[in-house]
Amino acid sequence: MTGFFHETAFYGSDDDFLALVVPFLEDGLRAGEVVVAACAERNAGLLRGAVGGDVLFLPGADQYSRPSDSISTYRELFREHTDAGARHMRVVGDVPHPGTGASWDWWARYEAAVNQAYAEFPVWGLCPYDTRTTPADVLADVVSTHPNIAVGPEVHEANPGFRDGLAGTRQVTDALEHRAPLIDLVDVTAGAVREAVGSAIGGIALSEDGAHDVVYAASEIVTNGLTHGVAPVRFRLWADESRVLVAVTDQGSGPADPLVGLMPTTATRSAGLGLWILHRTCDYVSMGQDSDGFTVRVSVGGQT
Known part of the structure; x- marks a missing residue:
């Protein structure tokens, strides 16, 4: 073999x-x-x-x-x-x-x-x-x-049903998305997002590492959307008492390589290594097409 x-x-x-x-x-x-x-x-x-x-x-x-x-x-x-x-x-x-x-x-x-x-x-x-x-x-x-x-x-x-590349699974809306987002911004800089997120999650019961993971994830996926996606790029954040969900949506098709985020790579500045770090630190990461475009969702804390 x-x-x-x-x-x-x-x-x-x-x-x-x-x-x-x-x-x-x-x-x-x-x-x-x-x-x-x-x-x-x-x-x-x-x-x-x-x-x-x-x-x-x-x-x-x-x-x-x-x-x-x-x-x-x-x-x-x-x-x-x-x-x-x-x-x-x-x-x-x-x-x-x-x-x-x-x-x-x-x-x-x-x-x-x-x-x-x-x-x-x-x-x-x-x-x-x-x-x-x-x-x-x-x-x-x-x-x-x-x-x-x-x-x-x-x-x-x-297997005659095998298709090379990504699975066809549909994105699933997170329960927190039924609430109004605490942050809803379009085409802002990663720095502005970090500042907004830091202010928004101050009262949420996250560990110090968890709070850092949220800020890092928000900055990374916004940078990824602005660098590799198609405008407009929208950033949203929802939270309850112990969990934070961030979502970044652009109008592109997203990466076609199923390895993106699941293995480290230095092939690109943002779409490879940064997404891999998110997959190793955050509680859940989903990536794919939904009704709004290509969306990356990251959940930290609580129960997913």
């Missing part, structure tokens, strides 16, 4: 899950491959009771609060094993989605991004999704982001 073989599968019962995943793992063990299971607690328990051999059990992606953290962790793991001489690896992993209580946008971008992020490693990655809990729009994104699909136990096919 050379490069990353990215595959999905769908199951509707615990027995179906085991029928798909156990042969996948056991075939890897028999071949002497590095075999990893990174599933949520329930599925990990099923696998521990069904698979013999030296499987490396890791926390599922639901234990990583941010997909950028997950990418960084997996790349370190893959590099460690390939540097140690591993020629092939297999990984089965659950990916968070609204059916498991997670916001989907940045995990949809994760599923698209890993086709590039893991491309240098000899890894077969299987992402099984439970049709009992996974919403239909998420399943559609899953199909579009996986080049391969397991249609049955040990039956692996090229």
Whole structure:
């Protein structure tokens, strides 16, 4: 195997899950491959009771609060094993989605991004999704982001529904957006936004780091919109007692590269490294087209 073989599968019962995943793992063990299971607690328990051999059990992606953290962790793991001489690896992993209580946008971008992020490693990655809990729009994104699909136990096919690039997931309006924004500005400078945000969030129960993250995020995404977007660029901020949401909208199409924000890059001054920092520090970041244009939303504090 050379490069990353990215595959999905769908199951509707615990027995179906085991029928798909156990042969996948056991075939890897028999071949002497590095075999990893990174599933949520329930599925990990099923696998521990069904698979013999030296499987490396890791926390599922639901234990990583941010997909950028997950990418960084997996790349370190893959590099460690390939540097140690591993020629092939297999990984089965659950990916968070609204059916498991997670916001989907940045995990949809994760599923698209890993086709590039893991491309240098000899890894077969299987992402099984439970049709009992996974919403239909998420399943559609899953199909579009996986080049391969397991249609049955040990039956692996090229996925005709795969589309290279970003997932087609729609932006979801945050609950705070039902309120009037505390700040609503058009085509202001990043400096003016930093000043306005600093004044607006003074009474909100944020940690010192959280307050810094809000100001940094506001400045960064405004700079990004002014530098790479299409005018007019609109900045808005909402807040409740413990959480702040900022949104920046421009009239451009936004970046087409699914890696933007999920891996560090110095290819551009703003659209790469700055957005990656946001993805590593803020509680939630969504990016995509909505009814107003291309919008970046960043949430800090409270519950997202």
